[in-house]
Amino acid sequence: MKIIEANGARIPAIGFGTYTLKGEAATDMVAKAIEAGYRHIDTARMYENEAEVGAGIRAAGLPRDELFVTTKIWRDDLAADRFAESADRAIEALGIGPVDLLLIHWPNADIPLEETIEALNAAKARGLTRHIGVANFPSPLLDEAAALSPSPLVCNQVEYHPFLAQEAVLGACERHGMALVAYSPLGQGGDILEHPLIVGIASKHGKTPSQVILNWEVSQDRVAAIPRTKNPDRLAINLDVFGFELDAEEKRSLDELSRQRRRLIDPQFAPVWDRV
């Protein structure tokens, strides 16, 4: 498994996303993902599945230090006192000791960024997490957050796939030595999987469209991806994305496709996104 090294963190380049997985299915799929070879698991307070994800991690029985586990604090809880309480609840719910990475799930312009970054650092100082980072931060805000944070931020988790280039965020991650963790890396299983360019490249390599998409992502420096599935058969498919190489023309055509900038996740509370 490729590892992304970012400001002291070692992030496995493929992780397992758990958004929408609930109850026993969440526990079962997390345990199966770990058995299939995943070493990076992504959850969040907002997914309301931390307890079940934690149970799946414990059921898999792997030594804790072989797994990289991320959770996130929701945007309503970014004031210092609420942040601290939410981080405590997250660790309690997961039941696996400290997490590897604690993220601010979305920025919130109603709460001073300085206060939230201080609270994030305090959670680390209290031993709740080994590393800290952010999600859904456009590049100017990422610059601000990085400047405010005494402990380095190790990643910005953002939507990224061959329908949505992220040049500005990638540039900011590079400036700050951070990883870009691609969420919705399969475009949420939508029509990206049927795009003729991607289907054509896939058949040339004898791979699935999902494997071509994930390969395009994780073959880039500092990019990790966290695909989600509720289908056990797809766990291995989404992990088996390293054994082939797209040629320069294929990469160029996928880069070009991504410049259509089709964003899937754009709630009304989203920040002003980068234009590129």
Ligand SMILES: NC(=O)c1ccc[n+]([C@@H]2O[C@H](COP(=O)([O-])OP(=O)(O)OC[C@H]3O[C@@H](n4cnc5c(N)ncnc54)[C@H](OP(=O)(O)O)[C@@H]3O)[C@@H](O)[C@H]2O)c1
């Ligand atoms: N930070 C944030 O704000 C944020 C936002 C969104 C997501 N995330 C994180 O990123 C993770 C992944 O993103 P996502 O859940 O939005 O979507 P995604 O991983 O891009 O897509 C998941 C969808 O793709 C399908 N799929 C998975 N593997 C496939 C394959 N090999 N072939 C065909 N279809 C396949 C799944 O269907 P089946 O289940 O039927 O396989 C599911 O419908 C989330 O689970 C979450 O952990 C973070």
